[in-house]
Amino acid sequence: MNEIHFTDIVSKPVGESYELVQMLxxxxxxxxxxERNAGFFxxxxxxxxxxxYLTALYPDLKKNTNLQGRGIYTSIWRIGSYYNSLSLENAERVLCRDIATLSAFKIWVAKYCNNSADPIQMYVLEEEKRFAQFKYTATQNPSGTIYYDWKEILKKRGIKGKK
Incomplete structure (x- = not known):
């Protein structure tokens, strides 16, 4: 397990996996x-x-016509733990003291990993905080990772970030 530094906020596209993020x-x-370590996801x-889903959560979203192709943020999570090079082969040894995370990991691998022997990285997420008003990427939604500073998240609705 790697050490977490509570300075950066990391953003990744969740797509179809958002339901599992919420559930698991x-x-x-x-x-x-x-990726570099971060304290928040x-x-x-x-x-x-x-x-x-987004317009049901935020009805005023329908009024924003400039959001086509943007990334939308509804909440932020604290990252409790970060694991690198985790696979089904070593997961039981690495996560032996955390049965809930081990079960969640196995569900994720079964759903999204074609080759369960390939190593993956994992954030264990804690304490979700929902935004009262949605936030969105200032530019088109990129497919990669974006990093943010706290002041940008707290002050702006359309946020730029840095790669």
Whole structure:
């Protein structure tokens, strides 16, 4: 397990996995995508793919016509733990003291990993805080990772971030 530094906010696209993020409290991605440590996770939903869910959550979203192609943020999570190079082969040994996270990891792998032997990285998420008003990417929704500063998240609705 790697040490977490509570300075950066990391945002990744969640797409279809958002339901599992909400249900399981974890987020996984391929081990070949190296990221720097962060203290908070900002799941990024595609406005185009999640319009029904987002407009049900935020009715005023329908009034914003400039959101086509943007990433939408509804909440932020504190990252409790970060695991690198985790696979089904070593998960029981690494997560032996945390049966709930081990179960969540196995569900994620079964749903999204074609080759369960490939190592992946995982955030264990804690304490979700929902935004009263949605936030969105200032530019088109990129497919990669974006990092944010707290002041940008707290002060702005359309946020830029840095890669």
């Amino acid at each position: 409290g974890i987020y996984c991605w391929p081990s070949n995508e190296k 900002l799941p990024r939903l595609s406005y185009n793919q999640n319009k029904e």
